[in-house]
Amino acid sequence: MNENLQAVATGRCLSVLDLAQELIRLPSRGGIDDYGPVLGVLEGWLTSQGLSHRRLHDDTGALVGLVVEVVGGRPGPWWALDACMDTAPFGDERAWSFPPTAGDVVDGWLRGRGAADSKLAAAMFCHIAADLQARAADLHGGLAVLLDVDEHTGGFGGARAYLADPQAARPAGVMIGYPGLEDLVVGGRGLWRAVVSVHAPSGHSGSSRTAVGAISRAAHLVRLLEAAELPGGGGDGNQGFPLPPKLSVIAFHGGQGFSVTPDLCELNIDVRTTPAFDADDAETLVRKTVAELDAELPAPRPTGINPVASWPPFRLDTHEQPAAALLNAAVAEGLTVRAKTAGPSNIGNLLAGKGIPATAGFGLAYGGLHGIDERARLAELPQVYAVYHRAVLDLLQAL
Structure with a gap:
């Protein structure tokens, strides 16, 4: 032409x-x-x-x-x-x-x-x-x-x-x-996203009882997620894909006012995926990390995971x-x-x-x-x- x-x-x-x-x-x-x-x-x-x-x-x-x-x-x-x-x-x-x-x-x-x-x-x-x-x-x-x-x-x-x-x-x-x-x-990169619901007993913030609240449990979960190992970027280990996967906690919601220790804290989790670390791998990693949280810091209800989006x-x-x-x-x-x-x-x-x-x-x-x-x-x-x-x-x- x-x-x-x-x-x-x-x-x-x-x-x-x-x-x-x-x-x-x-x-x-x-x-x-x-x-x-x-x-x-x-x-x-x-x-x-x-x-x-x-x-x-x-x-x-x-x-x-x-x-x-x-x-x-x-x-x-x-x-x-x-x-x-x-x-x-x-x-x-x-x-x-x-x-x-x-x-x-x-x-x-x-x-x-x-x-x-x-x-x-x-x-x-x-x-x-x-x-x-x-x-x-x-x-x-x-x-x-x-x-x-x-x-x-x-x-x-x-x-x-x-x-x-x-x-x-x-x-x-x-x-x-x-x-x-x-x-x-x-x-x-693709993505896998979920809302994670972290539970704990509620109570008065001034109570003499010692209990790990939902916000503290959620903060511990953030530390566990940030410490999780993901595959490296590029090379044959990532099937030639030039970027590595990435996990981010992009929202943290819990509590109101000053007097009540909340019984719920929700996290928005965003995982950017690659051919070597796909949506199934992302969900498996988050579920494994949540299970670790619930074992280390037990609560009356298990932590909930609600996947909301997934693209390859x-x-x-x-x-x-x-x-x-x-x-x-x-x-x-x-x-x-x-x-x-x-x-x-x-x-x-x-x-x-x-x-x-x-x-x-x-x-x-x-x-x-x-x-x-x-x-x-x-x-x-x-x-x-x-x-x-x-x-x-x-x-x-x-x-």
Whole structure:
């Protein structure tokens, strides 16, 4: 394919920017704002371009996303581009140097919540879909653009609804438009999470009775968990996976006021998993450690463990699709992009659990992600646009 896609992208960038600015000016914080207005803007634009699209709802009927579809004229696999339309909260708005919904451009940076994650990517992907619509008859399979509005909640309802939608073709792979110019995320650690309930007799804090309270028992459990041995990182001992597993106690809840020794303390446990230390290994380790606590410091009720989430780790080789298409397209557009396995989990883990390969984390350079003064640098927008455009074309033209 010898097309000058960067020239095409340059011609589209002003329209991409206009759409992204309109989206940023409409707050769509995950779990806080109404998503109807921001999706309505996209629906109006998609309708103007003659692009087929429909809203996605979860089992309760809640709006969780929008899917755009370009149907190729020849048989072949479907591929998907994915960008979230909900955002992180604003946080302390007084700490921002500009309004979180500014949507303006200053010194080459698009500013506002969602500029980096991921309204600019959503605008870009919609334009790429419009570009492909004009040549759909010659394409194999099809392209779906998923615009998720249940991502920052951690529910990933848009992705789940898309995969469960009987009208949607199952994608052969997904490219997620998270930001970051230097890396293409081709993998990520998985996770296993649980709420651990530590019990003890309650009583008055001034009582002369000596008893180990729930908070003290829970603190001892934290020490035991932090001392637990996990496999080392990298090498054959971790099946070649470049990151080690990690266990964190991320919440500690118990007690109220000053006069009562509580009978319950709850811990939130987050374990990041790898192929050599999976969810079963994580649960086994936590249960073994809890049994050690109950043996050392007995209580009237055994410590409870309530698993709440589990995703597998994933990692694509650089020759696997869609990673290969994006990496090759980056080279063709003059960018040096490294394949990276990320520590945090992402939608790629959810997709991996469904047997669907995914990439993430290639996009524009950014600042303030999930923090104050979120922004995205526009200088490389033509190149990034051309990379995704080229990658999708390569996949849809392959026999």
